[in-house]
Amino acid sequence: MERKLRFKLVTGRWNPYVTGTSVVAIKYKDGILMAADMGGSYGYTLGYKSVERLKPVGKHSLLGASGEISDFQEILLYLDELILYDNVWDDLNSLGPKEVHSYLTRVMYNRRNKFNPLWNSLILGGVKIGQKYLGMVSMIGVNFEDNHVATGFGNHLARPILRDEWHDNLSFEDGVKLLEKCMRVLLYRDTTAVNKLQIAKITEESVTISQPYSLKTFWGYSAFQNLTVGDEGSWLDMVTGWAVTTME
C-alpha cells in the first residue's frame, strides 16, 4: 500500500514535488472557518492552479493540507476507508473531528518512525454535538489543538494577526474578514502563494466550500512606480550594499 521511496539516510531528507502552501483556520460562533489557496507549486514555479486543498471528511470534519499534494491525496484515500468502515457499522455512532485528528496523528507519526513521512501539515476542524474542534498535525506527528491554527508560512504571518484579533463567538462575516486579512498578507509576502482561494465553513449542520475567488490587492506604492535598475530597495542595491559593507 505505501510507496517505499528511495530515502537518503545521510541527509535525512525526502523531496516533495508538487506542494501547497499555507492553510489558515479559526473557530467562530457556529463552527470552523478554513482558508487555503488553490496553488500547487512545482518548486519555484506554479505547476497547478486549481488544486483543492480543503476537503470534507465524514459528517463532522474538514481537512486542509499543505505540503506534498500526492501525499494529501493518499491521506484522503486512507480517510475514505476509515469513514467507510465507520459507516458500515450502521449504528448511531460516527467518528467526530477529535477522533479523525487522533487517527491522522497516529498515521503521520508512524510514517515518520519508518523514515517514510507523508510530507504534509494537516489542519483538521469540525463540530460534533455542539463541540467545536480545531487541531493540527505536522509531518513528524506533532499535534495540538487551538482556537486558531495555520500551516507553513501561515504560522509566521497569520498567527500573530489572529492572536491579536481573534475572539470567541466571531460572526461568520467577521470570521471571513479576518481570514481574508490573513490570506492577503500571505499573498503579498509568500512567494509560493497564488491569488485564487477557497474558504470552507463547517457547522453542526453542514460543510460548505466556497467557489474559488480572488482577493483585491494594492501595488500602487510610490516606491514601485517608475522603476530603474539599482533603485533603493532593489536586489542590486542590496547586494551592492552588502558587498560594500563586507569590504569595509
Place this chain on the structure above:
Amino acid sequence: MFRNQYDTDVTTWSPTGRLFQVEYSMEAVKQGSAAIGLRSKTHVVLACVNKANSELSSHQKKIFKVDDHIGVAIAGLTADGRVLSRYMRSEAINHSFTYESPLPVGRLVVQLADKAQVCTQRSWKRPYGVGLLAFAIGSRSQAAKTYLERRFENFTNSSREDLIKDALIATRETLQGEKLKSSICTVSVVGVGEPFHILDQETVQQLIDTFELVTEEEPPAPEPASEPAAADQGGAEQGAGAEQGAAPDEGVAPMDI
C-alpha cells in the same frame, strides 16, 4: 434437555433445527450465580451475588472494569468470562489510543457478538459458556427479573441512590431468604461524569442497612409491562455508560432463557 445423538459438536444441526451445544452453553449461564443490571437516564448499576465455596476461600470475581465507561458482570464459566473481558479491555484501550475517545459500547458488543458467533460455526471450537450481563442472568435470576419487571419503567428517572437500592433489592430476591450482606454481593456503578468503579464493602453494607430498616412490604406495583428496560437479544450485552447517548428502548419481548 437430555443427551441425544445430535449434541456431540457444535457444527451438528438436529433435525428440528437446533444446535444443542449452543443451548447447553446457555444452560451454563443459567447455572451461574445471578448478575443484575439496571439503567437510568444517567447511571447504570451492576450487582451480583458472590458466594464463596467455603468461609476460608475468597470469592470469584464476577464484575470487571473494561474501561472508564464500560463494566461487565458475568455469569457462567468464569474462565471464559475472563478471556472475553481481556478481549474487551484490549479493544477498548486500542480504540482509546488511536482515536483518543471512548469506544462506543454498542460497537464493542457487536464485535463481541461476532466473536462469539465464530465459535458456533467451527467444529474444533465450543461456544463461550458465559453470559455477559443483559438485565438479569444466572440462577434464581427469575425472582430478580420479576422484581425488576414490575419497576423498570421507573428506573429511567431514578436517582443514583435509588438505582443502587433497587439493584440490591433485586439481588436479595435471588437469595431466597438468605440475609443480604455486603460480603456476599458486589455492586458497581457507572454514570455521566462517574467512571466505572466497584463500590467497596463498607459502602455497600451501609446501603443495605439503610433500606433493610424500611419495612419489607413493597407497595403494590403497577401493571407489569411486557418490555423490560435494558432488554437485548442473546447473552452477549454489557451494562453500558449512559453517556453514550442512551438509544431509545426497542420494543423487545422478555427473554425466556
